[in-house]
Amino acid sequence: MPLHQSKKLMKQTADLIVASPQVITHRINQMALAPFTLSPVAMQEIYTMTTEKVLATQQSWLAMSTEITTLNQRYINSMLSSFWTPWAKQPSDTISALDYQRESLRALNKGVAPIRDTAVSNAERLKSI
Secondary structure, eight states: OOHHHHHHHHHHHHHHHHHHHHHHHHHHHHHHHSOSSOOHHHHHHHHHHHHHHHHHHHHHHHHHHHHHHHHHHHHHHHHHHHHHOTTSOOOTTOOOHHHHHHHHHHHHHHHHHHHHHHHHHHHHHHHTO
16 A cells, blocks of 8 residues: 555645635635725735646646656556567566556645645745735
8 A cells, every 4th residue: 555645645635724724714804804905915915826826736737647647658558568468478567556556646646735835835924924
């Protein structure tokens, strides 16, 4: 069982669960207490919030799709080599179900990391405001 990858994913998810409500609460309070015309600081915060969310989502999708594409290529190569030469010894790059699970968890970890990093850094930054 790929325990290390599972623990890493659980820690990242827990960090995200703690940081996200803090950031959301701070931003909602900031918007609720703002006057009808937003100050330049509030406008900059909204712009930063929007660009951070888009960037984190793009980084997450790119990281996961890269990992999954690489894994699928290895898996297909492994299947094709065993299909075309069933009598030959299996190549050393044959992927087992455990390998596939480990690689999938690694892809999830890489996908959650940018979103988690953004949420945690925002929570830290907004504590000082």
